[in-house]
Amino acid sequence: MSRIAFIGAGKMAEAILKELLRVEWAGKESIVLSDVDRERLESMAVEYGTITTPSNPDAARDAEIVLLAVKPQKLEEVLRELSGVIDAGQLVISIAMGKSTEFIEALLPEGIPVVRVMPNNPAMVGAAVSVLSYGRHADEEARRRAKEVFSCLGEVYEIAEMLQDQAMAISGCGPAYFYVIAEALCDAGVRLGLDRSLARKLVTGTMIGAGTMMRDSGEHPAQLKDMVTSPGGSTIAALEALEEAGLRNAFYKAVAAAWRRAKEV
Ligand SMILES: NC(=O)c1ccc[n+]([C@@H]2O[C@H](COP(=O)([O-])OP(=O)(O)OC[C@H]3O[C@@H](n4cnc5c(N)ncnc54)[C@H](OP(=O)(O)O)[C@@H]3O)[C@@H](O)[C@H]2O)c1
DSSP, X not given: XXXXXXXXXXXXXXXXXXXXXXXXXXXXXXXXXXXXXXXXXHHHHHHHOOEEESOHHHHHHTOSEXXXXXXXXXXXXXXXXXXXXXXXXXXXXXXXXXXXXXXXXXXXXXXXXXXXXXXXXXXXXXXXEEEEEEOTTOOHHHHHHHHHHHHTTEEEEEXXXXXXXXXXXXXXXXXXXXXXXXXXXXXXXXXXXXXXXXXXXXXXHHHHHHHHHHHHHOOXXXXXXXXXXXXXXXXHHHHHHHXXXXXXXXXXXXXXXXXXXXXXX
């Protein structure tokens, strides 16, 4: 019996399995991958030594955990394929954006424990934030196992499922917001004459440092901002310019747009 089967062996599946192998939660012989793309399966087998199969049912049949990592649009088709081979002794985890546990449960036999998870892109470096919600049959053991898997990738938070799309608009899409801010800051540094690679190092280190301050100090971000904003100084001049450009309002709008889009999937 494999510990975990990935249905869909794309970018997120790779990020997750890499971490599971790195922290030795699973050995390569206990991970099975299935995908419609045979070349992808071959390259994953070479890279990670995991078992691969083009058959989703074969991958799922004997797995303790079946992790659904296909695009949301493919989820129904995949669940119809799997419904004959999955039983209540297995745990089904879905990372498909916008697809509810109710939707998944309806396409599987009665009684299957289902957990919905929204990890994010820093999973690729073991620094994810993952948000978990539980289906009707996810008992304590199912919850514990799902948390254990995603704790291998970083931080794990449980939320009511009705708030999944809202959380996705923050932590799921969030890395892209920070990448755009980082890119803009690098360009702004270059505009002032900084070497691009130095600008990038300064921006990266500053983002990590600010994030670490927020996490480790426990202070409110407004408090931390006040600490670096001296009267009449450069930082407050910069903040004034950001306010004039509508930065806060831009984030309200961006997050609401992401949330609306998630509901359309
Ligand atoms: N990327 C992120 O940062 C992120 C974050 C959180 C959650 N997610 C969720 O993770 C899921 C996967 O995203 P991803 O970025 O890893 O996508 P991806 O790279 O496109 O991976 C999906 C894989 O599934 C394969 N596939 C398509 N139809 C299939 C089928 N019927 N059976 C088996 N495999 C099939 C695809 O093959 P083809 O390419 O040939 O179609 C592809 O290799 C999505 O539901 C997404 O919402 C992603």
